[in-house]
Amino acid sequence: MTSENIYLIGLMGAGKTTIGRQLAKALAVPFYDSDKAIEENTGVDIPTIFEFEGEQGFRDREQKMIEKLTQLQGIVLATGGGAILREENRKLLKENGYIVYLQCSVDRILERTRRDTQRPLLKADNPKENLQYLFEQRQALYLSCANFKIDTGVLKSKTVVSRILEDYRAVNQASQ
Template identity: 80%
Template sequence: MMQAENIYLIGLMGAGKTTIGRQLARALSVPFYDSDKAIEESTGVDIPTIFEFEGEEGFRDREQKMIQQLTQMKGIVLATGGGAILREENRKLLKENGFIVYLQCSVARILERTRRDTQRPLLKTINPRQRIETLFAQREPLYLACADYKIDTGVLQSKAAVNHILEEYRSVNR
């Protein structure tokens, strides 16, 4: 495995990418980025608005451009959007430029964590559980194929998850 200056977090919405990413960045004294927040800052509108006017495909185009920008940086922790791995170009950029951690989490736990969140366009549906199960089935093979390390964030407290990730990250960067 190559040495990696960057840590990229992948996984479904609600898996803890932003929470754990911030803690990892703090522990490593490096900048933290969230690709969705970066898209919102660059466009001046929130993700649901982008979905409304440009659809998922328009959003994925913007996401790909942002991933391209962010993976050129060195010494960062990046929380990607849950669907960032859908495009092969994004998977390639992430794999070439950093240590990828898949934050795996059960559908039940994700439902629990996202049930009051109104900022998730893909969950604006009559049956959020079914949507999450479908997303999980579609994306899990891609997450697993990309990941250098996998951790279950549904059972671990974020601090424990951060410690496990740091231990693994440091072991491959000796």
């Protein structure tokens, strides 16, 4: 696999946007966030899409955006936490890039997201229960896609970035 693209997957709050921006800067390539790209494309935020179109409508938009973004070369892409739910998305990501699973404990994610009002799937009486369910539902899919897995709940972002780059470069070197 020789790819110029790095795709970040993982639950909301695992650090995909933060790590993605730092990776893109280190590699001097553009950074994309599929959720932000959907918002820019539609002119409304994700919670509004969920409200009017439901999760299904959002996932349709997300799939179209991932199709579009995986056509680009030399990018870092932070995907939405549920992007891997659709087989088509997993296929596109696997075929077009190096996939990093940013793993993080449910408790740490709750800590990071507790004041965030922009996460429709956490608007619940028991957000921890919701997150635990999402983790259990998605964990096997994240693992099945990932070229590399790293725990962002315990490591500093700088360390995460350098370890990702180390593995990414080794993999690309080996395949040349």
